[in-house]
Amino acid sequence: MGNETRTIIHYDGAPHEAKVLLETEELIVRGGINLRLVFRDIRDASPDGSDLVLRWSGHELRVPLGGDAVKWAEKIRNPKSRADKIGIKAAQKISAIGPLDDDFLAELRAIGVDVSRRLRRESDIIFTAIRSRDELSQLGRLREHLQPNGAIWVIRPKADARVSESDVMHGGKSAGLVDVKVVRFSPTHTAEKFVIPVTRR
Numbered sequence: 105m106g107n108e109t110r111t112i113i114h115y116d117g118a119p120h121e122a123k124v125l126l127e128t129e130e131l132i133v134r135g136g137i138n139l140r141l142v143f144r145d146i147r148d149a150s151p152d153g154s155d156l157v158l159r160w161s162g163h164e165l166r167v168p169l170g171g172d173a174v175k176w177a178e179k180i181r182n183p184k185s186r187a188d189k190i191g192i193k194a195a196q197k198i199s200a201i202g203p204l205d206d207d208f209l210a211e212l213r214a215i216g217v218d219v220s221r222r223l224r225r226e227s228d229i230i231f232t233a234i235r236s237r238d239e240l241s242q243l244g245r246l247r248e249h250l251q252p253n254g255a256i257w258v259i260r261p262k263a264d265a266r267v268s269e270s271d272v273m274h275g276g277k278s279a280g281l282v283d284v285k286v287v288r289f290s291p292t293h294t295a296e297k298f299v300i301p302v303t304r305r
Contacts (some may be wrong), residue, residue, distance in 0.1 A: 114166040149180040189287045199223045202233035225249050233259040236266045240275030252305035256298045
């Protein structure tokens with residue numbers, strides 16, 4: 105079943121046929137009823153037999169999940185941090201370039217990462233926050249400061265005409281990089297991961 109199911113849910117006791125998606129920070133219901141539940145707003149998430157039961161603000165949602173009810177409840181109660189989603193490991197050397205928020209850097213330091221706002225040689229990971237396609241021209245220079253098996257993460261605003269996903273992919277390719285992963289960085293930003301091709305390391 106994974107992180108998606110189509111089933112008969114019960115919302116405040118009423119049945120609805122719906123598709124339910126478990127994302128990294130929210131649960132989305134589409135179909136007979138549409139809901140978007142951010143994990144932090146859910147007061148209780150627990151399995152009840154084969155059902156996942158969610159309670160928040162006087163409402164209750166029951167989702168039949170079979171053996172996955174326990175797994176979904178755990179993911180909702182203990183969502184992955186941004187560092188987990190990105191694959192950050194303690195003791196990595198990280199350079200953070202551009203307007204990255206201080207809260208994110210504090211998350212990294214809390215798990216023992218060596219992070220600096222200066223661009224440093226032999227970085228394991230380089231984060232670069234951009235606001236326009238013109239800034240993508242710096243990717244070639246950033247690549248020179250990367251460990252051969254390191255990664256560059258480009259953080260960009262979502263749905264912003266100044267820099268699109270296509271722009272970022274083209275910028276990475278022009279710098280001799282390949283894209284390998286995209287994650288939701290925040291409600292307003294997306295993160296795209298680039299690495300040096302294995303044949304060029």
